[in-house]
Amino acid sequence: MGKLTGKVVVVTGASAGVGRATVRELARQGADVGLIARGEDRLAAAAEEVRGHGRRACVARADVADAEQVERAAERIEAELGPIDVWINVAMTAVLAEVMDTTPEEFLRVTQVTYLGSVHGTQAALRRMLPRDRGVIVQVGSALSRRGIPLQATYCGAKHAIKGFLDSLRAELIHHGSHVQVALVQLPGLNTPQFDWVRTRLRKHPQPVPPIYQPEIAARAIAHAAAHPRREIWVGLPTMYTIVGEKVASGLMDRYLGRTNEQAQETDREIDPSTRPDNLFGPPPGDPGPHGIFDGQAKARSPQTWLTLHKRPLAAVTAASAALAAGVIARR
Secondary structure, eight states: OGGGTTOEEEEETTTSHHHHHHHHHHHHTTOEEEEEOSOHHHHHHHHHHHHHTTOOEEEOOOOTTOHHHHHHHHHHHHHHHOSOOEEEEOOOOOEEBOGGGSOHHHHHHHIIIIIIHHHHHHHHHHHHHHHHTOOEEEEEEEGGGTSOOTTBHHHHHHHHHHHHHHHHHHHHHHHTTOOOEEEEEEEOOBOOTHHHHOEEOOSEEEOOOSSOBOHHHHHHHHHHHHHSOOSEEEOSHHHHHHHHHHHHOHHHHHHHHHHHHHHHTEEEEEOOTTTOOOSSSSOOSSOOTTOOSOTTTOBSOOHHHHHHHTHHHHHHHHHHHHHHHHHHHHHO
């Protein structure tokens, strides 16, 4: 935990959901946090949570779809907090609808926010980190960056693009011998406000594909990646099953998802999509914090994630135990 103490960490999408949970975790671990999002009131509330942990916060309101706004936000954060040590791309949006029910403008906006927003954030970070030859960029991804599902073509396409972009960047950093590090954290379905304000054509309230996890699980993995960057971290068993399943049985997954997955993304609660507020082009009102409406179903723990984050110390303990046992046997 001490590795983040005093570090300056930027989080996009910082005002709600995974971003908000990550801001709280970073402050708890001693980081000073630059907060980027569109919702001014939610950003102010998130900043107060950082200060409540005795850490510094800088609010830099911006739409990540606009590269100039992101660059100005980075300038402001460095002016107030100092050199950026870690940049975390969380911001996203989506349209939950079948491909033929989604407009070109909606595809464009999701691509601008979810994919290009990550590109803009990464470039702003690189402009500062490359000359210093240090820094960590953490990209928040999804199991859906490896496997598309019905109703989420906008989001899956953007997350697939991020994966390819990050692979290219990582190879370039290696080519130049740079000490800037890049980590990708792949997430499962989470209980965030996204499902309360995602634009949709569904007539029933959308939900993450079960099993659903609390966003704090993701936040701990993201903070771990910031302090101990590695190429990729898979959060939750569904993420592991999805990524591995796509590698070994993609055709079977096509048929399974086609038969079951649209229903899996709906609750029984009726909604009117024509009057429901959404976050596609502007921030909705209110401050829900990190959580959505699925607290009763969401898992607060993930043994798989704990083992993933602790595999190195566990391997060291296992090796030490084996050596000790071997020594005991040899003395007998």
